[in-house]
Amino acid sequence: MVVRCEDVWREVSNYLDEQVTPELRAAIEEHLRACTRCTAVVDGTRNVVQIYGDERMVELPLGFSRRLHRRLEGNVSGTRRSFFGWLVAAAAAILIAGGFKAARSSVLGRPALRSEHARGSSHVPPDMMVIVAEDGKTFHVAGCPFIHDKASLRTITAHEAEQQGYAPCVRCMKKYLDPGAVALSDGPVDDLAASEDPLRTSE
Amino acid sequence: MAAGLGSLENPAQQDYEQRLVQRIRDGEHEAFYQLIRPYERRVYAAAFAILRNEADAEDCAQEAVLKAFKNIRQFRAEARFSTWLIEIAVNEARMRRRKERADLIEPIEKEKNEEGSYTPRDFADWREIPSEALERKEVREKLAEALGALGQIYREVFVLRDMEQMSIEETANALGISAASVKTRLLRARLMLRDLLAPGLGGAWSSQLSFAKGTKPW
Numbered sequence: 131m132v133v134r135c136e137d138v139w140r141e142v143s144n145y146l147d148e149q150v151t152p153e154l155r156a157a158i159e160e161h162l163r164a165c166t167r168c169t170a171v172v173d174g175t176r177n178v179v180q181i182y183g184d185e186r187m188v189e190l191p192l193g194f195s196r197r198l199h200r201r202l203e204g205n206v207s208g209t210r211r212s213f214f215g216w217l218v219a220a221a222a223a224i225l226i227a228g229g230f231k232a233a234r235s236s237v238l239g240r241p242a243l244r245s246e247h248a249r250g251s252s253h254v255p256p257d258m259m260v261i262v263a264e265d266g267k268t269f270h271v272a273g274c275p276f277i278h279d280k281a282s283l284r285t286i287t288a289h290e291a292e293q294q295g296y297a298p299c300v301r302c303m304k305k306y307l308d309p310g311a312v313a314l315s316d317g318p319v320d321d322l323a324a325s326e327d328p329l330r331t332s333e
Numbered sequence: 334m335a336a337g338l339g340s341l342e343n344p345a346q347q348d349y350e351q352r353l354v355q356r357i358r359d360g361e362h363e364a365f366y367q368l369i370r371p372y373e374r375r376v377y378a379a380a381f382a383i384l385r386n387e388a389d390a391e392d393c394a395q396e397a398v399l400k401a402f403k404n405i406r407q408f409r410a411e412a413r414f415s416t417w418l419i420e421i422a423v424n425e426a427r428m429r430r431r432k433e434r435a436d437l438i439e440p441i442e443k444e445k446n447e448e449g450s451y452t453p454r455d456f457a458d459w460r461e462i463p464s465e466a467l468e469r470k471e472v473r474e475k476l477a478e479a480l481g482a483l484g485q486i487y488r489e490v491f492v493l494r495d496m497e498q499m500s501i502e503e504t505a506n507a508l509g510i511s512a513a514s515v516k517t518r519l520l521r522a523r524l525m526l527r528d529l530l531a532p533g534l535g536g537a538w539s540s541q542l543s544f545a546k547g548t549k550p551w
Contacts, residue, residue: 140450143520147501167456174459174527177534182495182526186467187476188378191387194394195373199366201395202402267464300498305343 131157138168142175146275254306256289274302350414372415376422382492383426397422420507451521457531479529491522
């Protein structure tokens, strides 16, 4: 199968989502080896998907959680917590915020993390063999189209990858990642946590 | 990992959420706070993608969460709670948008070529590792600006699929369009964003100066 540039542009999205047949995939990759223009299109499109998929792209306005909860309490009868309920919630919030702080500060004691999201929090089987690029930040299953620099790949276990500060690829490792984990891992557990995060501003 | 909830695996998470839903249905309304906490950011992001205004998006997100609470009995066990919640947010945001802009004529030219093929305008090489670029505030601003420049139909699909990480089918259901339309719009959204961002983020301005925008370099 031979593909032209136009075919690559039409299929780039399906290619990145792994929704093309193995034959088409091979043909696209063959074309990419010889075509710098299409390589630029595929690389750039992959970057778009990767960069917007990062949770840092969405910044909650400061105080969002607090206001949301106030609105819920004010509107839903019977949701007002008992004093004990509040006590439990407050204790949980303190523990969570403490954990958050501890997680951040413990980063200093470990080898430098390649990715903000590499916190050893995924459920990727530790013995699974994964692919990492030397100057990459994420680990992947072999053949994932989101592998960045194909020149310097290594195969190591998921455990080693996490130890070395790589984070699981949100695409190929998706089934091991919890949908709530991203939001919880450094989401504003409360506004204190939000205001302490230098990456988060509310413009 | 800051909290225990996120450390549960997918099926366990769904199970856990199902139990929370049951507790809420049985009258333990406080459990709703636990249920929505991991998704607050995603609800806001969906609303913001459509309304493009912080205050409107926040109000819309609050309303959507409130509706989810009030309609918790309609939530079906086989669905993911997050998908259901975001669908509510999308509907709420679209309704508000229609109401606010009822007197405005929607630009149709953005949608007329939807089925036609899209030719990339720019072939700048973009090699920078995106997660590093995100550390810079001006880059995040450029990204938000580029997303805002997309037509509504493309932005909705892109946000649900690539930012909310919903599947093609979930995106199609949430927007009430076919899976084929999701794919077509997604392709276009991704390519348009690449065209908007590659020249700047690729740092290749100098090598691209000889090619005027819209012309092909060959």
